[in-house]
Amino acid sequence: MLNVLIVGVGQCGNRILDSINKESFGGRPLAKYYGIQKFKSHVETLAINTAINDLKELKHTRAKDRIQVPHLHGVGANRNVGKKTFEENKELLLRIIEERGDFDVAFVIASSSGGTGSSFAPLLIDAMKERYKYSVYGIIVLPFREEGSIYLQNSIFCIKEIMNGNCDGTIILDNQYLKHLGKDIQSAYDGINSTIANRFLFLLKALDTEMMMVTDLGDFKTVMSGGSKLATMGFGKGDKNMPIRSVIQHSISHAGLLFNLDPYKESNRAMIIIEGDKKYLNMNDITTEVEKLSIEIGHIFKGILLRNGEMPRVLTLFSISSSAELDRLFEIGIDAVHKEKEKKELISVVNDEINSKLDGLEPQY
Ligand SMILES: Nc1nc2c(ncn2[C@@H]2O[C@H](COP(=O)(O)OP(=O)(O)OP(=O)(O)O)[C@@H](O)[C@H]2O)c(=O)[nH]1
Numbered sequence: 586m587l588n589v590l591i592v593g594v595g596q597c598g599n600r601i602l603d604s605i606n607k608e609s610f611g612g613r614p615l616a617k618y619y620g621i622q623k624f625k626s627h628v629e630t631l632a633i634n635t636a637i638n639d640l641k642e643l644k645h646t647r648a649k650d651r652i653q654v655p656h657l658h659g660v661g662a663n664r665n666v667g668k669k670t671f672e673e674n675k676e677l678l679l680r681i682i683e684e685r686g687d688f689d690v691a692f693v694i695a696s697s698s699g700g701t702g703s704s705f706a707p708l709l710i711d712a713m714k715e716r717y718k719y720s721v722y723g724i725i726v727l728p729f730r731e732e733g734s735i736y737l738q739n740s741i742f743c744i745k746e747i748m749n750g751n752c753d754g755t756i757i758l759d760n761q762y763l764k765h766l767g768k769d770i771q772s773a774y775d776g777i778n779s780t781i782a783n784r785f786l787f788l789l790k791a792l793d794t795e796m797m798m799v800t801d802l803g804d805f806k807t808v809m810s811g812g813s814k815l816a817t818m819g820f821g822k823g824d825k826n827m828p829i830r831s832v833i834q835h836s837i838s839h840a841g842l843l844f845n846l847d848p849y850k851e852s853n854r855a856m857i858i859i860e861g862d863k864k865y866l867n868m869n870d871i872t873t874e875v876e877k878l879s880i881e882i883g884h885i886f887k888g889i890l891l892r893n894g895e896m897p898r899v900l901t902l903f904s905i906s907s908s909a910e911l912d913r914l915f916e917i918g919i920d921a922v923h924k925e926k927e928k929k930e931l932i933s934v935v936n937d938e939i940n941s942k943l944d945g946l947e948p949q950y
């Protein structure tokens with residue numbers, strides 16, 4: 586049995602963690618008090634935030650798992666304030682984590698673009714890596730592209746810091762790409778959060794299960810450390826009329842992925858986990874599909890979970906070797922930094938002009 590720690594930081598990280606807890610407790614709000622989590626692994630969860638109101642909003646996360654770092658009302662998307670606040674509270678947070686025990690693996694979930702999550706996550710991951718022996722992975726959410734220049738700037742600096750740090754790998758998902766999951770922003774958040782929660786639970790189960798063909802934490806580590814240390818996931822669910830071939834294809838299609846990736850061209854390692862009743866899992870079909878992928882990608886780990894009577898489900902994990910979408914995000918992020926800088930300089934010129942015009946003058950009464 587694996588010992589797993591899941592930490593959600595900032596509002597976005599907290600809400601995704603809450604979605605994971607919702608799924609794992611079975612969805613009823615009171616289940617967190619008496620329910621038993623349906624994780625196969627031993628899982629501890631922690632929601633960390635500067636804003637108390639964001640923590641209060643959580644429905645499925647136990648009160649003892651909600652940690653407020655005192656800093657009034659969030660850090661207002663300012664990563665410098667966020668970093669300082671983290672440093673001031675680093676020992677407190679590490680002590681809370683240590684009190685939860687020792688782990689085989691930890692996941693830190695946050696948005697790349699807000700203040701608290703985006704500044705805490707890279708520092709927290711590095712601090713955990715420095716202090717503990719277990720692997721630490723990020724699950725990082727990219728912003729809607731129209732959310733404004735501060736979020737775009739934050740996002741590229743957060744990703745850069747995670748990539749340059751000691752994190753064992755980061756799964757990215759993109760709000761912009763997953764926008765279609767809701768009619769409005771709130772329902773999109775809910776849809777995205779439950780999508781990632783379901784996939785994450787599937788992944789955890791697969792890493793902690795005896796399978797017909799085994800994928801385990803070691804294989805996960807190898808996939809996650811390939812490429813740029815960034816990865817993303819895909820998912821497909823079939824029915825009795827859908828051949829497993831199509832379910833696999835769906836999981837790597839635009840509709841199945843969490844981020845705009847071309848797995849054939851932009852990935853260099855992958856893991857594919859297939860679950861379902863034996864009668865739906867045609868082994869020749871599976872081998873053909875996996876071979877097709879591995880010719881382009883390189884190495885693919887394959888795991889199969891047999892489940893009597895269940896429809897086929899496929900989870901794919903792709904390490905990202907290069908990404909046109911990330912390049913575009915960095916371009917607009919860098920543009921945003923320049924624009925902010927120009928605006929700041931303009932404001933300081935205007936201020937200088939006002940000051941020089943007022944120089945030597947006093948109000949006359
Ligand atoms: N998928 C998803 N994204 C969210 C959710 N809530 C916020 N976001 C995204 O997260 C980013 C903002 O980050 P937050 O997590 O709200 O910020 P924070 O870490 O709490 O930081 P501060 O409030 O500035 O201290 C934006 O890009 C939002 O679109 C959510 O529930 N789900």
Ligand SMILES: [Mg+2]
Pocket residue numbers: 595596636639659660699701
């Ligand atoms: Mg917040």
